[in-house]
Amino acid sequence: MTFYETLTAAINDFIKYGFDSPDRLEYWSKKLRNTLVNSLIDENSLKNAVEKALNTAYHRLVTKGKLVNKYVDRFTIDRLKPKMQEELQRRIMVSARLIELNRNETVNTVLKRFSGWASSIPEGGSKAVDKLEEKKAIRKSIVKIPYEQRRVIIDQTHKLIANINDIVAIDKGAIAAEWNSHWRESGYDYREDHKERSDKIYLVRGSWAVDKGYVKPADGYTDEITSPGEEVYCRCFYRYIYTLQKLPEEMLTTKGKTAIQSGKTQ
Ligand SMILES: [Zn+2]
Known part of the structure; x- marks a missing residue:
């Protein structure tokens, strides 16, 4: 079952039976966690993608000499390389940690919303939310993902460029x-x-x-x-x-x- 299918099944189950026992909530929470984790972009490929993007930006700026201008010569860039390389490594590390944090936060937020909703349904179920439209709305509010994982890549690349420019400017x-x-x-x-x-x-x-x-x-x-x-x-x-x-x-x-x-x- 996909995450969405699982979520639909879980909502239907609660509409029918309501929050009659913690076991019911635990059962679905576990299922949702597993399917949600599987549905997210694979952590390692995301980390690889961000590392690649950061390396590319670094290469363009530092190795290919895009930083060289009227005020900044090649010699300065070469001299500052260790400092800039350090900044690159720091960004790679921070990104990996952010990806992990965002991922956990996404899963926790979705599960918290689900259990918040599920525990509000009285024992015996609810007739009030039996309509398709309402079910859709519940589903939508539960899965609204707080972080778009790919934005980490854009964000960290921008930070790398800003900090490298900063290192050079202050030095010059x-x-x-x-x-x-x-x-x-x-x-x-x-x-x-x-x-x-x-x-x-x-x-x-x-x-x-x-x-x-x-x-x-x-x-x-x-x-x-x-x-x-x-x-x-x-x-x-x-x-x-x-x-x-x-x-x-x-x-x-x-x-x-x-x-x-x-x-x-x-
Ligand atoms: Zn701003």
Whole structure:
């Protein structure tokens, strides 16, 4: 029997007999757990898929040199490789654990909903829920899966990319970062506070520009807020700023403005 067939049979059984003994609930819960576990994407193939996706992203960024740009040379990337490799391994580990947790949580949530519903049916069954439509609704509310397992892959890949970019930017002396959110994208379930951060520029604490007193915060520092991608399913990203000229005027001190004018910006 598939999970859905088992669930239908379990609902029918409770409608007919009601919650007349804990044994009845236990019997069905066990059956449901087994069929549900079997119906979920195989844990190992999911772990392999996430590992592959993370390795591909890493390869594209680091090995193939997509990170190299005007501010970042090949030499820097090579020097930072151990740190980035460490981040890759950390993501692989976290993903595997998340997949396992989500899986357990999915099963537990479904079973909790089922026993919540089943134990509410009085002994002797219920005539009130004998209609097909209502049965369907019960079934639907029970199986609503809390986590889409495949989203772990997308989420963790994004986090890897964000963190690798971060490692490079800080190493290269980024002085600020502009927050970018996908909130304009239709269908993207954005966070309200991330939408508000969009296009705002946050200073990097401890950068040379801060040390020299060239800059002042307008919206605060990067270490005062969560990082892009830090929260679950967040796809926001930073665009890093390396030079004083790229900062809006209100973020420059008088000293900073003078430095730009005299060309002494490093
Ligand atoms: Zn976000």
